[in-house]
Amino acid sequence: MQHEVDKSWQMAGGPGNWLYEFYDALRRGLNQQITNRLARLALHKRGIVIEAGSGTGYATSLFADYPHATLSIAVDYDMAALEEGRRTDPNLCAVVADINALPFKAGAAQLVWNSSTIEHLDDQAHIVSEMARITKAEGVVFVGVPYKFGPLFFQRWIPETELGIWLGTVYKRQDINTWLTHSDCHPIDWWRYFFWFFVGVAGIKHPEK
DSSP states (O other): OOOSOOOGGGGGGSTTSHHHHHHHHHHHHHHHHHHHHHHHHHTTSOEEEEEESOTTOHHHHHHTTSTTEEEEEEEESOHHHHHHHHHHOTTOEEEEOOTTSOSSOTTOEEEEEEESSGGGSSOHHHHHHHHHHTEEEEEEEEEEEEBTTSTTGGGGGSTTSHHHHHHOOOBOHHHHHHHHHHTTEEEEEEEEETTTTEEEEEEEEOOOO
């Protein structure tokens, strides 16, 4: 279970702090890039988009504007994060839930994705399998995590420090590939983003046999 809520979205004390506002501006630009790329990969047909571990759900709001996104849903365990998302977007579709047990039926969504959350949790393979479970056959699952060979390479030497815990565990591309393939998804695209701080892989769920 997701016993502890990831508070990384509240960097430097949360909204109202200048450092948070600067970081949030960078995050918004990053989310625009992610949504554009994932829309090209996954939204060639109509369907539901689910951001599993959304924080404030800014990208969920962006996806809601895509014509092929019939519904864009933010899912997070942290009600305060979702309330902040609702403050900036009153139309945000938000669900409070544990991403270890997503409250959706199998094959519900065309795109299920996450960037910069699962590195803070215990069982990444299980979370990705849960994301894949609720994805349609030939739908897309995307996972982005801190990059082991990027600027955060030093994190693996300070994992138990306050900074190391805030950053979360760092991974390589092959780690994500493994999670996806074990979840019946075939990797189709990958990229390093946000100045190589993160690496992400998109996988297509195998057609039903």
